[in-house]
Amino acid sequence: MKKILITGFSGFVSAHYLHYLEKNKIQCEIIGIDVNRPDFKFSNTKYLEVNFNKYDLLESENIEKTLFSFQPDYVLHLASYSSVAYSWKNPSLSFQNNIIIFLNLMEVIRKVCPLCRILSVGSSEEYGNYTQNMLPIKEEYPLNPVSPYGVARVSQEQLSKVYCNGFNIDIILTRSFNHIGPGQKDVFVISSLAKQLVKIKKGIEKENTIRTGDITIVRDFLDVRDVVDAYHKLFQHGKSGEVYNVCGGMGTSIEEILKIITGILNIDIDIEIDKELLRPNDNKVIIGSNEKLQQTTGWQRKIPLKQSLEDIIAFWDEKLIKE
């Protein structure tokens, strides 16, 4: 039975990872760490033994206590200050926090459980801007991050390689592209748009105008359930020190997504571009190649975009009744 430590436990990816393990009958002992309590249940599981520790990863002593006694096989490091927008508002704090929590974790691992395998989750923001003829982006492309958040992710990756090659720590790295799926917070664009549109459909919102940033930007959206499948397969088959894109391999603009959602909901809307939501130096088009991930792990994308959007709509539809 594997022992798995999950940081950023209360987030949306972690919730789906627990669901994935349970659904696939993978018996595990799990400790989750997060600064916030999870808003999902994890007690009624058949295959998982889950415990939750509430503290901030900025506090090294707590990490040491947990890891020393737990001795995990796998560490899924999901915790991060992952808002690109926030990183533009407060570049210094955003950068520092991301790096310090990562280094705290790594220093403790080096000291008390140097044989565990770590999945260090990075971001497509590491790549920066690529011209269309260079797409899809492959792992060997140079990294030219344009946001403070992107720089922090590159640093995390490069530090991981230092720990891997210099200190023999077993780390696998991802550059994860945009995740979507039911349960995602509405600070993320697709979830936010879906919520606004469901409100219009239900008549909770009287005006059929939605506010959004640049709708021409194209992103490589992947369902979170495919993401956690990739993460688990990387724990099993990933090569230490290697980086893997976790992405769908195709791009969709925000505009197209709006069309699909309004089609599913059968509503007409007006779009209002909110300049507050535009970011300096935003990447126009990001599409990744998932060839390396597929070849190494046998992973395949299973959930098409339309199904993701239907499930996100169903999530908001139910949640907005309760609220």
Add this chain to the structure above:
Amino acid sequence: MKKILITGFSGFVSAHYLHYLEKNKIQCEIIGIDVNRPDFKFSNTKYLEVNFNKYDLLESENIEKTLFSFQPDYVLHLASYSSVAYSWKNPSLSFQNNIIIFLNLMEVIRKVCPLCRILSVGSSEEYGNYTQNMLPIKEEYPLNPVSPYGVARVSQEQLSKVYCNGFNIDIILTRSFNHIGPGQKDVFVISSLAKQLVKIKKGIEKENTIRTGDITIVRDFLDVRDVVDAYHKLFQHGKSGEVYNVCGGMGTSIEEILKIITGILNIDIDIEIDKELLRPNDNKVIIGSNEKLQQTTGWQRKIPLKQSLEDIIAFWDEKLIKE
């Protein structure tokens, strides 16, 4: 008259920069910041008005007071925890300190003097290992740092680009290769070797054995007086957001340097390899291209290696009499 702020003021590069400005009759008002008092004099100058502020750049409020009242034209950011060896011993603290002092400085500049021009000093350690057929290393090569210190320097560079492109701050970047010259501390390899050899020559050290790390490694050593000339020319002619190698363009092994120094001193020595001084993942050969620096600024290397070594020997010769 230009106003120049120098961080890492008490270091060896700063001392030579002051000397350079004075020697070239460049009238300047200067404020130096350092956590340690300088051990050189800066009061008897004809062309420079120099003030020193003793504090740690980890203290943001002090930086803000200084910059708000001084309003520098140029900021020469030399301060860093620059020991690669230390970064291996304490990767977390070394990384954090380098990045936090840089971000503190940038956040204050963004707030109180956003029009000044900054020279952000980076390192050849950013490149990582290159095979011989790729040398000399050009600025457009990918960065694959292998030490925690190297990663911190890459982060500083990428954050600089974020501040430059995202916030319109005027930053010029260097990747500076190994500096040598009179006055350098003996924690750096050439200075340390020269000191040991001068001691042997003078009979202060009875045994003619010197302890060193790997003597086959090849570095691109440049005299600090050529380095500060490059920095000043970059302030004048560098292009915002661009990175420049500051290097001599040729490589010399530690072994060859030992031969030159023992030749100058006319002594015979035994070499003892000290495993404590070997580092994980050390780069074998580093040679840079200075073509871009030359083309942009008209800079030319002036001081040949042998003269640097003679001057370093003269420095230790005099200093070891006083001690």
